[in-house]
Structure formats: structure tokens, C-alpha cells
Amino acid sequence: YGSENFLPQGIDVRDLPKVSRESLKLVKALGQGAFGEVYQGLYRHRSGDSVEMPVAVKTLPELSTGQSENDFLMEAAIMAKFNHPNIVHLIGVCFDMHPRFIVLELLAGGDLKNFLRESRPKAERVSAITMKDLLLCSLDVCKGSRYLEVQRFIHRDIAARNCLLTSRGPGRVVKIADFGMARDVYRAEYYKKGGKAMLPIKWMPPEAYIDGVFSIKTDVWSFGVLLWEVFSLGLMPYTGLSNREVMESVSTGGRLDKPYGCPLEIYLLMCECWNPTPSERPSFAQIFDRLQRFLQDPAITGAPLPVLRSLIGAV
Numbered sequence: 204y205g206s207e208n209f210l211p212q213g214i215d216v217r218d219l220p221k222v223s224r225e226s227l228k229l230v231k232a233l234g235q236g237a238f239g240e241v242y243q244g245l246y247r248h249r250s251g252d253s254v255e256m257p258v259a260v261k262t263l264p265e266l267s268t269g270q271s272e273n274d275f276l277m278e279a280a281i282m283a284k285f286n287h288p289n290i291v292h293l294i295g296v297c298f299d300m301h302p303r304f305i306v307l308e309l310l311a312g313g314d315l316k317n318f319l320r321e322s323r324p325k326a327e328r329v330s331a332i333t334m335k336d337l338l339l340c341s342l343d344v345c346k347g348s349r350y351l352e353v354q355r356f357i358h359r360d361i362a363a364r365n366c367l368l369t370s371r372g373p374g375r376v377v378k379i380a381d382f383g384m385a386r387d388v389y390r391a392e393y394y395k396k397g398g399k400a401m402l403p404i405k406w407m408p409p410e411a412y413i414d415g416v417f418s419i420k421t422d423v424w425s426f427g428v429l430l431w432e433v434f435s436l437g438l439m440p441y442t443g444l445s446n447r448e449v450m451e452s453v454s455t456g457g458r459l460d461k462p463y464g465c466p467l468e469i470y471l472l473m474c475e476c477w478n479p480t481p482s483e484r485p486s487f488a489q490i491f492d493r494l495q496r497f498l499q500d501p502a503i504t505g506a507p508l509p510v511l512r513s514l515i516g517a518v
């Protein structure tokens with residue numbers, strides 16, 4: 204391992220927990236990850252164990268370069284740092300041979316954005332999801348983000364697409380599950396990887412895309428956009444605008460509108476996350492308290508979720 208594998212916080216990828224290849228069984232593909240496939244698998248913790256634990260296995264294609272191999276390992280090293288119920292748990296890595304594996308906890312509900320889109324109340328299926336469900340999802344991501352805030356870790360890509368659900372049913376838990384952007388910054392890669400085109404501009408505050416200034420308040424702005432995604436049931440922010448148009452609009456005071464049917468108090472919290480002055484934005488601890496209070500307010504939790512008629516362009 205070259206020196207570049209040591210993250211500033213002194214993570215040494217050699218400290219990563221190892222998983223033996225023979226204790227793993229890949230069952231089926233779950234989706235196309237940024238690197239290779241993500242599989243559902245079974246992991247036998249100790250060879251004598253009869254019980255096998257369902258896991259997710261991220262694979263790195265054999266034909267990958269040393270660079271992407273380092274990236275892959277780096278993301279695992281970042282996840283290994285964290286221990287929180289709202290951050291995906293790293294079980295271990297399998298780097299003895301190709302294909303390389305990263306073994307993670309299985310989150311069987313899929314990602315938050317698709318969950319929201321597929322849970323939209325329809326005329327025939329009204330009680331799909333409630334305002335309280337949306338608040339609980341938001342609180343889960345907020346708790347994960349608050350933990351990162353305490354760890355003084357900037358995520359840089361908080362968005363519904365990067366969050367996963369333990370299940371789709373009631374009692375679901377949402378977890379932050381992708382650290383690819385933070386990893387790229389460690390390797391100062393994202394500029395090489397296609398520059399601004401690769402940046403999640405619609406989730407970024409002006410000081411980030413204008414001056415390249417990132418802080419925990421960057422993640423607060425992104426969390427505000429995630430709240431907008433949640434309460435718009437998975438719409439793409441700034442529908443129809445290009446990244447360039449979003450940058451021009453937002454840096455001159457333009458903001459997302461209140462999602463149809465979203466309680467005003469929740470929209471006002473989003474707007475506080477979008478304060479042009481980073482230091483004026485609330486902390487995740489403060490956002491947590493606000494969301495908790497909303498959860499206790501029947502006027503908010505009882506608000507009906509609008510049945511989105513076939514709004515043109517809402518798809």
C-alpha cells in the first residue's frame with residue numbers, strides 16, 4: 204500500500220477488518236454500483252456457524268486500475284471509521300484476490316429516492332406513506348449527519364440517492380450509505396474525474412461551487428435539499444434547469460419552492476438550511492430538535508399527503 208492510502212485522520216487501510224472469501228456466498232445482483240456490481244450475499248461469520256447473515260457485497264471488476272482499487276479501498280476505510288445506526292455498517296473487506304469485495308450490512312429497502320417515488324399516494328392506493336413517515340425518514344438522515352458533525356467529517360454528497368432503507372415497510376430505518384464524494388476529495392480525484400460536471404451542483408451551496416469552500420455547513424445545505432426531495436416525494440430539484448442555470452439562480456438568491464402539500468414550518472426549516480451565509484445555517488443538532496418538535500405536532504404529522512394527480516412534468 205502506497206503512502207496515499209493513509210487518510211489524514213490516520214486511517215490505515217491495513218487495519219480494515221478482513222472477510223475470508225470462502226465465508227461469502229453471492230446470491231443475486233442488487234444494482235449497478237459506481238464501481239461494479241452490488242450483490243446480495245450470505246456471510247458465515249465463523250466457519251463452524253450454521254447461521255448465515257444476509258449481507259451486501261460491493262465488487263470491484265477485475266479489469267479495474269490500481270487507482271480505482273485504491274478508491275474502492277478508501278471508501279471502505281472511511282466507512283470503517285463510523286459506528287452509528289444511521290450510517291451503513293462495514294463488515295469487512297476481501298482483497299486477497301480478484302474480484303475485490305467490500306462486505307456491508309444489507310439494506311433491503313433500496314435507496315430513499317426510489318422509495319419516495321414508488322410510495323406516492325395514488326388515487327387507488329391512498330395510504331401509501333404519511334407525513335409522519337417522511338418526518339421519520341428525515342430524522343434518520345439527520346441523526347446520521349449529526350453523528351458525522353460530531354466526528355467533524357464532511358460528507359459532501361448528502362442526497363436521497365445516497366441513502367438506503369432497511370426495509371420499505373413501517374419501522375424502516377434510513378442510513379447514509381455512500382461516501383464516494385468524500386473519498387474522491389481525499390484523493391483530490393473529483394477534479395480529474397470530469398470536474399464540475401461530476402459535482403452534485405443541485406445539492407451544493409454557492410460558497411462550495413464558487414469558492415470551493417466546504418464545511419459541515421455544506422452538508423447542512425445539502426440536507427435542506429434532501430428535505431425538499433423527501434417532502435416532494437422524490438422529485439428532481441430545480442426541474443428542467445441545467446447545473447449552470449441553478450448556479451446562477453441560487454447564487455443570486457433563487458431557491459426551491461415549497462413542495463406541494465408540504466407544511467410551511469418544514470419549508471421554513473429548509474430555507475434556513477439554504478441561508479447564503481454558512482454560519483447562519485442551523486447545526487444538525489438544531490435541525491434534529493426542530494424535526495423532533497414537528498414530530499410531536501399533530502397539525503404537522505396529521506397533514507394529508509396530497510395525491511399527486513398526473514401532474515404534467517411531475518414525473
Ligand SMILES: CN1CCN(c2ccc(C(=O)Nc3n[nH]c4c3C=[N+](C(=O)[C@H](O)c3ccccc3)C4)cc2)CC1
Pocket residue numbers: 233234236237241259261291307308309310311312313314364365366367380381
Ligand atoms: C422494490 N425493490 C426494493 C428492493 N430494491 C433494492 C435495491 C438496492 C438494494 C441495495 O443496493 N442494498 C444495499 N444494502 N447495502 C448496500 C446496498 C448498496 N450499497 C452500496 O454501497 C451501493 O453503492 C449504494 C449506496 C447508496 C445508494 C445506492 C447504492 C451497500 C437493496 C434493495 C430494489 C427495488
